[in-house]
């Protein structure tokens with residue numbers, strides 16, 4: 001049976017003669033010579049990063065490593081841990097919250113930017129069209145707006161580094177045009193947030209939008225592990241919402257009478 005005929009195929013890692021080769025490189029040599037960021041780039045892209053790509057990657061991952069106890073992923077992970085589950089289950093629960101409103105916007109924003117840049121060079125006009133369509137359909141554009149920031153400080157830093165390293169091209173420009181257009185249309189600044197900014201930068205770096213959520217998972221996993229371990233090691237199990245935090249909005253207590 002040839003390799004092509006086997007049902008499970010991979011171009012990522014090979015086990016050969018008792019050794020492991022990732023993208024063709026001996027894993028044990030990698031462990032001695034590469035830092036984690038370089039290894040992540042290699043496993044995702046298939047080749048080693050240039051120093052500029054490595055620095056950009058590192059800035060993305062460090063800037064997303066944690067954002068406090070309040071985001072949905074940390075609330076979910078810590079709540080699941082407090083039920084008495086193992087660390088892996090609780091961390092997975094945190095990752096499962098990564099949807100269109102939290103972390104997941106990287107993917108959809110990168111898709112929108114990549115598809116638009118491919119079809120037109122008039123970025124300002126395209127941005128206007130995108131904003132107009134979103135407002136008409138009452139849709140939220142992925143990668144814009146933030147619950148607490150009018151300017152996302154992570155975006156400021158990421159763009160500063162992207163500019164310095166040469167990852168500040170058409171995708172970033174389009175994202176900033178959309179930000180401008182949204183402010184005009186909504187009457188309030190809806191900043192290019194960290195997700196949208198990462199979506200633009202990975203597009204500049206030539207990554208397929210479909211791997212977008214992976215960047216948030218890789219960046220935020222250490223933060224989730226730390227939160228879950230803190231919950232397990234320092235808090236009493238069984239978190240319960242207090243009366244001040246909850247409100248009943250249903251029918252008043254009533255007599256149970258079966259329908260005839």
Ligand SMILES: CC(C)(COP(=O)(O)OP(=O)(O)OC[C@H]1O[C@@H](n2cnc3c(N)ncnc32)[C@H](O)[C@@H]1OP(=O)(O)O)[C@@H](O)C(=O)NCCC(=O)NCCS
Nearest residue numbers: 100101102105139140141142143144145146147186193195
């Ligand atoms: C992040 C987010 C949930 C914050 O929402 P919020 O603080 O509750 O924003 P508001 O509900 O106050 O929105 C105010 C107005 O801006 C609009 N708006 C907010 N985000 C918008 C977006 N991304 N695109 C278009 N319009 C948006 C709302 O529809 C609302 O308009 P209206 O007053 O005409 O109804 C929201 O901006 C969003 O869903 N963004 C897209 C997803 C995303 O990028 N998530 C990653 C966050 S890091």
